[in-house]
Amino acid sequence: MTASSRRGSFVARYFAAAPRAAWLWLVAFAVATLVVLPALHLFTPAGSRLHISDFAITVGGKIMCYAVVAVALDLVWGYAGILSLGHGLFFALGGYALGMYLMRSIGHDGVYQSDLPDFMVFLDWKNLPWFWEGTNHFLWALFLVVAVPALLAFVFGLFAFRSRVRGVYFSIITQALTYAAMLLFFRNETGFGGNNGFTDFKRILGVPITAPATRAVLFMLSAALLTGTLVLGRYLVSSRFGRVLTAIRDAEPRARFLGYDPLWYKLFIWTLSAALCALAGALYVPQVGIINPSEMSPANSIEIAIWVAVGGRGTLVGPVLGAALVNLAKSWFTVAFPELWPFFLGLLFILVTLLLPEGVVGLVGRLRRARKPT
Numbered sequence: 365m366t367a368s369s370r371r372g373s374f375v376a377r378y379f380a381a382a383p384r385a386a387w388l389w390l391v392a393f394a395v396a397t398l399v400v401l402p403a404l405h406l407f408t409p410a411g412s413r414l415h416i417s418d419f420a421i422t423v424g425g426k427i428m429c430y431a432v433v434a435v436a437l438d439l440v441w442g443y444a445g446i447l448s449l450g451h452g453l454f455f456a457l458g459g460y461a462l463g464m465y466l467m468r469s470i471g472h473d474g475v476y477q478s479d480l481p482d483f484m485v486f487l488d489w490k491n492l493p494w495f496w497e498g499t500n501h502f503l504w505a506l507f508l509v510v511a512v513p514a515l516l517a518f519v520f521g522l523f524a525f526r527s528r529v530r531g532v533y534f535s536i537i538t539q540a541l542t543y544a545a546m547l548l549f550f551r552n553e554t555g556f557g558g559n560n561g562f563t564d565f566k567r568i569l570g571v572p573i574t575a576p577a578t579r580a581v582l583f584m585l586s587a588a589l590l591t592g593t594l595v596l597g598r599y600l601v602s603s604r605f606g607r608v609l610t611a612i613r614d615a616e617p618r619a620r621f622l623g624y625d626p627l628w629y630k631l632f633i634w635t636l637s638a639a640l641c642a643l644a645g646a647l648y649v650p651q652v653g654i655i656n657p658s659e660m661s662p663a664n665s666i667e668i669a670i671w672v673a674v675g676g677r678g679t680l681v682g683p684v685l686g687a688a689l690v691n692l693a694k695s696w697f698t699v700a701f702p703e704l705w706p707f708f709l710g711l712l713f714i715l716v717t718l719l720l721p722e723g724v725v726g727l728v729g730r731l732r733r734a735r736k737p738t
Contacts, residue, residue, distance in 0.1 A: 397583070401416055401421070405418075422579060423695070425587075432589055432644035433641050433644050434675065435594060435680060436451065436644070437668055437671075437683065439601075439633055444613050444633050451637070451668050452660055453541060455642065456645060460645075460655055461509040461642070466649070468481070469500070469566065470482075470567075521635060539666075589644065611624070667709065670716075671683055671687040674690055676722050676725030
């Protein structure tokens with residue numbers, strides 16, 4: 365068999381792993397978010413009905429970043445059976461890594477017109493901390509975005525999975541990890557802005573961060589990351605690796621008996637999931653204009669799990685729907701009934717767990733099957 369025929373058979377098997385309708389929807393989403401919506405934002409007048417406002421572009425980009433995090437959690441929870449309540453930590457670390465670059469890019473345009481970030485001048489820091497060195501270079505910051513959360517996830521996962529920590533115990537220690545990190549970042553002496561975090565960004569790669577073109581590019585990058593995450597996720601779960609991962613989820617002792625070492629399968633998907641969260645966090649920060657320790661709150665990580673549960677875990681597309689639906693509901697509730705949102709979120713999780721264990725995607729599937737003639 366020639367190399368080209370092998371590649372052709374691989375592509376055929378890969379695209380056959382999902383229904384044609386699913387790929388058509390993905391292509392339509394990519395065209396809409398990478399071409400149509402940015403064009404309507406940039407090239408239509410503000411008064412036009414077709415114009416996409418700065419607010420809509422920013423909210424759309426933010427929700428797509430959330431959707432990437434939801435898909436990343438689905439890879440470890442839906443397909444590996446690992447419920448993490450600490451994915452908000454990886455998301456925040458990616459945001460902080462890029463935030464360091466954005467703070468350095470302010471230059472002398474800050475309040476104190478100093479070479480140091482404003483919060484360091486305010487706290488009477490005299491020199492830049494060693495771990496800030498090189499963060500004025502975008503490529504180094506991008507490396508930190510991926511490397512720091514991935515390394516933390518790898519080390520943490522290595523000890524946890526090697527010790528065969530599973531189930532609720534693993535969920536608890538991931539929540540403890542993110543809570544400890546939040547408390548650490550709240551301290552002023554750690555060099556990350558304390559409770560205020562990073563804000564007042566001016567530019568990215570020399571371009572004003574609030575310019576319409578910049579917002580459109582960040583929106584497109586968020587869409588590209590989400591599309592790539594879905595394609596990568598589909599490839600992984602439909603491959604031999606994915607089948608072994610599901611076998612470990614359903615019967616880990618049996619998979620171990622058959623000769624598979626669950627440690628490296630779980631560690632790979634866990635580390636990859638952390639890196640995807642970090643990339644989403646890095647794209648989130650320049651769009652919302654701030655990153656602070658509240659992003660590491662255990663409540664945020666629990667909310668990520670709710671997105672996956674609402675959409676339907678183990679489906680890839682379900683978490684995207686869940687992240688969009690819950691965050692759009694949150695935007696409305698926090699304006700109309702701000703004090704009721706936590707209660708609504710808790711009630712939503714309870715109802716989904718009891719009545720819709722397969723989430724929105726499962727409900728749609730059941731309705732479609734019920735409509736088919738017997």
